[in-house]
Amino acid sequence: MDLYCWRCGILFCSVPYCAENKVNLSVPSLRADNFSRELMQKVQTLRKSGLTFAPEAGTQRLRDVINKNVREEDLMRAVNVAFSGGKTNVKLYFMNGLPTERDEDIVGIATLAQKIVDLFYAKKRKGRGVTVTVSVSCFVPKPFTPFQWEKQITPTEYLRRAKLLKSHLYSKSIEYNYHEPDLSRLEAVFARGDRRLGAVIEDAVKRGARLDGWDEHFRYDLWLDAFRDCGVDPDFYTVRGFGEEENLCWDHIDVGVSKRFLQLERKRAYAGKITPDTAGLFFHISQQRLCAAEVIIHSLPADRQFLCDLSQGKVLIVAHINVLLLFLRQHCAVVIKQQCHFQCVHTDLQASSTFP
Numbered sequence: 001m002d003l004y005c006w007r008c009g010i011l012f013c014s015v016p017y018c019a020e021n022k023v024n025l026s027v028p029s030l031r032a033d034n035f036s037r038e039l040m041q042k043v044q045t046l047r048k049s050g051l052t053f054a055p056e057a058g059t060q061r062l063r064d065v066i067n068k069n070v071r072e073e074d075l076m077r078a079v080n081v082a083f084s085g086g087k088t089n090v091k092l093y094f095m096n097g098l099p100t101e102r103d104e105d106i107v108g109i110a111t112l113a114q115k116i117v118d119l120f121y122a123k124k125r126k127g128r129g130v131t132v133t134v135s136v137s138c139f140v141p142k143p144f145t146p147f148q149w150e151k152q153i154t155p156t157e158y159l160r161r162a163k164l165l166k167s168h169l170y171s172k173s174i175e176y177n178y179h180e181p182d183l184s185r186l187e188a189v190f191a192r193g194d195r196r197l198g199a200v201i202e203d204a205v206k207r208g209a210r211l212d213g214w215d216e217h218f219r220y221d222l223w224l225d226a227f228r229d230c231g232v233d234p235d236f237y238t239v240r241g242f243g244e245e246e247n248l249c250w251d252h253i254d255v256g257v258s259k260r261f262l263q264l265e266r267k268r269a270y271a272g273k274i275t276p277d278t279a280g281l282f283f284h285i286s287q288q289r290l291c292a293a294e295v296i297i298h299s300l301p302a303d304r305q306f307l308c309d310l311s312q313g314k315v316l317i318v319a320h321i322n323v324l325l326l327f328l329r330q331h332c333a334v335v336i337k338q339q340c341h342f343q344c345v346h347t348d349l350q351a352s353s354t355f356p
Contacts, residue, residue, distance in 0.1 A: 051082050054093040057101075058108025064272045065100050066147075067265075072112065079116050083123075089131050090116060096161045096178075097139035097153035100270065106161050109134060110168035117173045133175045136162060138184035142191050143250045144257060146265035151241030152188045155181035182220040183212070188238045194249035199230045 017023070055075055057063045063070060079090055094109050113134050120130040138158045141150045153161075158181040169176050190197060203226035211217040227234055242248060244263055251259065268275060 051079075051087055051089070052091040052093065053078060055112065056093065056095055057098060057105060058094065058110070058112055059105045061272060062098060062101060062105045062108075064274050065269050066098055067269065067274050069274060069276070072115075075112070076115065076119060080119060083120050083125065083130070086127070088120075088128055089133070091133040091135060092116075094134065094136045095139045096136050096158055096165075099139075099147055099150050101161075103161075103164060106165050107168050109136070109165055110170075110174075113169065113174050114171060117171050120173075130173050131175060132171075132173060133177070134165075134169070136165065136176075136178040138179060138181050140184055140187045140191055143248070144253075144255050144262070146262050146269055148192070148248070148262065149242040149244055149246075149266070152185070152238040154239050155185060158184070180215075183218060185234060185238055186212070186220075186223060189234050192237050192242070192249075196230070196232055200226045200232050203230055 053075060055063065055070065056066060056068050060072060082090060092113060096106065098105075113132050116132050117130060139150075139152065141147050141152060162178045165178075166176055200223075204223050207222045207226060209219060209222045209226075212219075244266075265275060
């Protein structure tokens with residue numbers, strides 16, 4: 001079963017509860033390649049709002065580079081389903097500054113948005129006109145990804161690309177907004193920063209930095225002063241890029257994916273070769289290991305969980321939410337029937353329980 005489809009199943013099961021308890025259910029973004037009218041109607045039951053899709057890039061070439069695994073025809077089919085179901089508001093998320101991005105990729109965002117507007121008006125539809133919102137943010141390289149070595153574009157270059165995109169948006173049906181680059185620069189610093197940033201954070205807090213995720217509270221000048229007084233150059237973590245042979249401050253952390261694999265994926269990205277989604281395969285393998293052996297789940301402060309297959313002597317590291325999804329899967333009935341024994345080990349508490 002496709003992992004995204006399984007999560008949609010959880011959504012379907014949640015709808016009656018949310019409706020009964022007057023809970024608004026908001027879906028951040030939807031997969032264009034698995035979008036259906038049924039899913040749209042379920043979401044619409046609880047929240048009368050537009051739909052959000054995340055193509056990430058304006059051209060298929062760049063979507064292949066970032067391994068998005070979504071084609072333009074998938075997006076057009078999805079928005080057509082939305083329009084046929086009465087939707088008139090569609091939001092699209094994109095990123096500027098992606099590896100190998102060129103000006104034609106930026107213009108491609110405008111072209112794609114215009115195609116969606118044209119698709120709406122290609123048929124006679126009742127009610128108001130369409131609104132397509134294009135929202136753009138700056139790419140932030142992250143550890144443990146094939147792009148962990150990439151440089152982030154400068155704020156000046158980001159604003160140039162943002163203005164380039166704006167100059168190619170001609171329709172009044174398209175609304176455009178982009179995130180300010182200052183916060184994205186800080187995100188990149190702290191995404192790949194080392195222990196020297198501890199002093200910077202302390203200094204910024206003492207200067208009054210609070211609730212930086214809210215625009216009305218964000219004070220970029222406080223952070224610049226903190227970097228200066230602590231002798232830390234933000235560009236060291238952002239625009240310079242990292243070498244593949246460079247020792248990275250997170251190399252000592254094992255997340256189950258080798259550095260060599262990420263390097264190979266980076267090469268595939270630059271060659272425009274996509275890698276199939278392996279999330280479903282991971283869950284299938286984990287499922288089988290659950291059926292085969294006792295499982296120990298360690299609840300650690302870092303909110304990471306270790307699945308240990310004692311029969312194979314192997315350890316998998318997965319996020320807490322993925323552990324919950326694992327137990328909720330349809331095939332988990334096999335585990336329950338076999339009355340597998342689960343032991344929860346905490347730093348200050350030990351408890352065991354058997355699933356009936």
